[in-house]
Amino acid sequence: MGAGCSSGVCPSRKSDKLKNSKIIFVVGGPGSGKGTQCEKIVERYGFTHLSSGDLLRAEVSSGSERGKQLAAIMEKGELVPLDTILNMIKEAMIAKASTSKGFLIDGYPREVRQGEEFEKKIGAPCLLLYIDAKAETMLMRLIKRGETSGRSDDTAQTIKNRLELYYKATEPVIAYYQGRGIVRKINAEGSVDEVFSQVANAIESLQ
Numbered sequence: 001m002g003a004g005c006s007s008g009v010c011p012s013r014k015s016d017k018l019k020n021s022k023i024i025f026v027v028g029g030p031g032s033g034k035g036t037q038c039e040k041i042v043e044r045y046g047f048t049h050l051s052s053g054d055l056l057r058a059e060v061s062s063g064s065e066r067g068k069q070l071a072a073i074m075e076k077g078e079l080v081p082l083d084t085i086l087n088m089i090k091e092a093m094i095a096k097a098s099t100s101k102g103f104l105i106d107g108y109p110r111e112v113r114q115g116e117e118f119e120k121k122i123g124a125p126c127l128l129l130y131i132d133a134k135a136e137t138m139l140m141r142l143i144k145r146g147e148t149s150g151r152s153d154d155t156a157q158t159i160k161n162r163l164e165l166y167y168k169a170t171e172p173v174i175a176y177y178q179g180r181g182i183v184r185k186i187n188a189e190g191s192v193d194e195v196f197s198q199v200a201n202a203i204e205s206l207q
């Protein structure tokens with residue numbers, strides 16, 4: 001175990017446990033349907049679904065001091081510190097590595113440097129599913145979800161902040177990976193099943 005790796009997960013070094021893992025990034029705006037599609041992918045293909053947002057919400061729910069700091073950032077729709085979310089994802093991947101058929105990384109990266117750091121410390125994705133929906137569709141879906149989700153970021157103002165951040169910071173991620181030819185753009189305007197049919201085609205093109 002290297003210096004400063006008290007938790008057994010060394011943030012700065014690639015883990016041998018992850019070196020052969022199949023990694024799929026699932027990227028799209030807030031409310032585009034990333035989580036919904038990931039659940040259907042898990043059901044059909046058995047991959048391991050890791051949502052960066054869900055990992056962060058679990059930390060918030062734990063009541064930890066770090067969770068309190070994260071909550072303040074998330075309810076404004078801002079991005080949390082890169083190392084925080086990257087280490088959380090890495091730890092979660094290592095914990096599942098021995099039994100996983102592959103990882104769906106849902107909602108990460110949100111900016112190009114996050115992708116670069118992920119590849120330095122974990123590995124490269126083989127596919128990026130770009131879940132593409134119109135802003136008004138995402139807004140409508142999140143307002144509706146907010147009626148029951150209890151999520152502090154499903155409010156009109158925070159949704160607006162998240163959409164602005166998505167177009168500013170996350171859309172460049174798509175262009176970055178398009179250069180590698182691993183992006184499959186999914187039209188997320190239709191029904192859940194219509195969207196999933198495109199997702200399934202993209203995944204089966206890997207096999």
Ligand SMILES: Nc1ncnc2c1ncn2[C@@H]1O[C@H](COP(=O)(O)OP(=O)(O)OP(=O)(O)O)[C@@H](O)[C@H]1O
Nearest residue numbers: 029030031032033034035036141145190191192195
């Ligand atoms: N194709 C679809 N048609 C209609 N509603 C959808 C569709 N996909 C997802 N939804 C609904 O839209 C809301 C947002 O979906 P989901 O939580 O999957 O989005 P997300 O991209 O993970 O959002 P976030 O980034 O905020 O976590 C949910 O209430 C979900 O039921």
Ligand SMILES: Nc1nc2c(ncn2[C@@H]2O[C@H](COP(=O)(O)O)[C@@H](O)[C@H]2O)c(=O)[nH]1
Nearest residue numbers: 052053054074077078079080085107108110
């Ligand atoms: N800096 C980053 N912040 C992230 C990332 N993924 C999530 N978040 C924060 O959590 C909320 C909710 O995320 P969601 O995927 O459930 O919508 C988001 O608004 C950010 O505050 C990430 O990869 N990097």
Ligand SMILES: [Mg+2]
Nearest residue numbers: 034035051053
């Ligand atoms: Mg989600």
